[in-house]
Each structure stands twice: as C-alpha cells, then as structure tokens.
Amino acid sequence: MIYTGKNFVKQVKPIPQNLELAPTLARRVFQLRELRNMTVKDLAKSCRMPIGRIEDIEYGLETWLSTTDRQVLAKALVVEPVLLQEVETRPQLLNESLEREIKLREITEIILQGRTDLECLDCGHTLKCSIQHGYDIEGRPIQFAKAFCLKCPFILR
Numbered sequence: 577m578i579y580t581g582k583n584f585v586k587q588v589k590p591i592p593q594n595l596e597l598a599p600t601l602a603r604r605v606f607q608l609r610e611l612r613n614m615t616v617k618d619l620a621k622s623c624r625m626p627i628g629r630i631e632d633i634e635y636g637l638e639t640w641l642s643t644t645d646r647q648v649l650a651k652a653l654v655v656e657p658v659l660l661q662e663v664e665t666r667p668q669l670l671n672e673s674l675e676r677e678i679k680l681r682e683i684t685e686i687i688l689q690g691r692t693d694l695e696c697l698d699c700g701h702t703l704k705c706s707i708q709h710g711y712d713i714e715g716r717p718i719q720f721a722k723a724f725c726l727k728c729p730f731i732l733r
C-alpha cells in the first residue's frame with residue numbers, strides 16, 4: 577500500500593514486459609499469484625472462492641473457467657481476463673466433438689454400404705438416408721451419403 581494524500585491506493589505493478597507467461601492455466605495462475613505476492617489463501621479470499629478451488633486450478637484439475645469465475649480471478653490477479661482465457665482448455669468438449677466426428681464418419685460409411693435403417697445421433701428417431709451421386713473435380717463419379725432426421729434438425733451431408 578502507498579499513501580497518497582487522503583487515499584490509500586493499492587500499488588499494483590504491471591506485468592513485466594519481458595516476463596514469459598506460463599503456457600497452462602494451472603501454471604499461469606500460480607505464476608501470476610506469485611507475482612502478486614499472494615498466497616493461495618489470499619487469492620481464494622479475494623476471489624471469494626474456497627481454497628480448494630484455487631488449488632484445483634493450480635494443480636491443473638480445472639482447466640477452464642466460467643466467464644464470471646474468470647473475471648473474478650483476473651481481477652484478483654490484476655490482469656486482463658484474456659490472459660487466463662488464452663491458456664484455458666476444454667478437453668471434455670474436444671473429446672465430445674472428436675467422438676461425434678467419428679460417429680458421423682461411421683454413419684457415412686454405413687449409408688454408402690446401402691443401409692437405410694439408421695437411427696438419429698441426436699434423438700434416436702429414424703433417419704432418412706440416401707446416396708447421392710456426383711462427380712469430383714476431375715470428373716470421376718463419386719457417392720455422397722446424405723441423411724436427415726424425421727424428427728429433429730439433425731442432418732448429414
């Protein structure tokens with residue numbers, strides 16, 4: 577704290593330009609906390625989060641934050657929220673989208689084999705499947721699998 581006239585102003589140094597920021601959320605939160613000279617307890621207190629929550633983040637158990645949590649944490653660490661956001665990862669969502677991609681390819685294969693009795697990935701209802709014929713850019717005939725759900729907006733093209 578520094579005393580300026582009647583007001584106490586919290587002295588916060590900007591992040592040094594030459595500082596190499598840690599590449600993961602866990603390490604970056606730790607790094608910024610150290611830089612701000614705060615203990616886990618201090619940080620938890622100023623974020624109004626349980627200490628265990630800060631520990632989860634620093635141990636890498638939590639790898640992404642909600643918008644509110646990010647803002648609160650960034651404010652406590654006196655940085656822009658984007659400095660945290662840029663190192664957040666959502667492994668769960670990545671896996672989900674990868675899984676879906678694999679399922680869509682499977683469906684495509686099955687339709688091209690001539691099956692039409694498939695279920696919608698999203699709702700389990702009947703899919704209307706068809707094979708469309710076309711030509712690739714070199715004029716060779718190719719087949720496309722098409723499908724749409726009779727009940728929900730699912731569509732394969």
Ligand SMILES: [Zn+2]
Nearest residue numbers: 696699725728
């Ligand atoms: Zn459906």
